[in-house]
Amino acid sequence: EAGVAQSPRYKIIEKRQSVAFWCNPISGHATLYWYQQILGQGPKLLIQFQNNGVVDDSQLPKDRFSAERLKGVDSTLKIQPAKLEDSAVYLCASSPRTSGGARSDTQYFGPGTRLTVL
């Protein structure tokens, strides 16, 4: 089966500009995650969707970050306006129908989008 697709793979922007990332999860996976991974650190969960509803966005900086998954399939993550500290790899992951809790499933990751903010 096809894996999680993300685009673009690389993006360079100047601070205060806007940027959007796209993710297409594995077909049939109900849960979709967006993570931010700063160099040398582990991924930090930004937002988790169950179908088209938000399960957890407690660590999403809502003043500048937004995400949507309107049809419960693919998703976009937007940053507006970008700051220097947003330079990171943005990872998308998906997992199948959850059992035993929305956060218990094995996650399948895409290759990520490397964002550089100048």
Added chain:
Amino acid sequence: SQQGEEDPQALSIQEGENATMNCSYKTSINNLQWYRQNSGRGLVHLILIRSNEREKHSGRLRVTLDTSKKSSSLLITASRAADTASYFCATAGNQFYFGTGTSLTVIP
């Protein structure tokens, strides 16, 4: 702050040796998962151990979980150069957290 802390931060061994990395966490969990990340790539799931399990094996991987100490360990036996990567533990409870990672280098 992130849930998991991993130890050591970096590990360098010779091919054929065993590699052990440890993960400590803070709150109750449903399960703990280990992931691998090659440089510049996404994460790959390695193994999941549930909170009521103490040990689990998968090929050359052995994972232990001690919920009383809130710690887990990942053992890779007979390491290969291709095992060079960063390894992360991830705890699944009320929230999902990744640890800080261990960078493993296996020298041929």
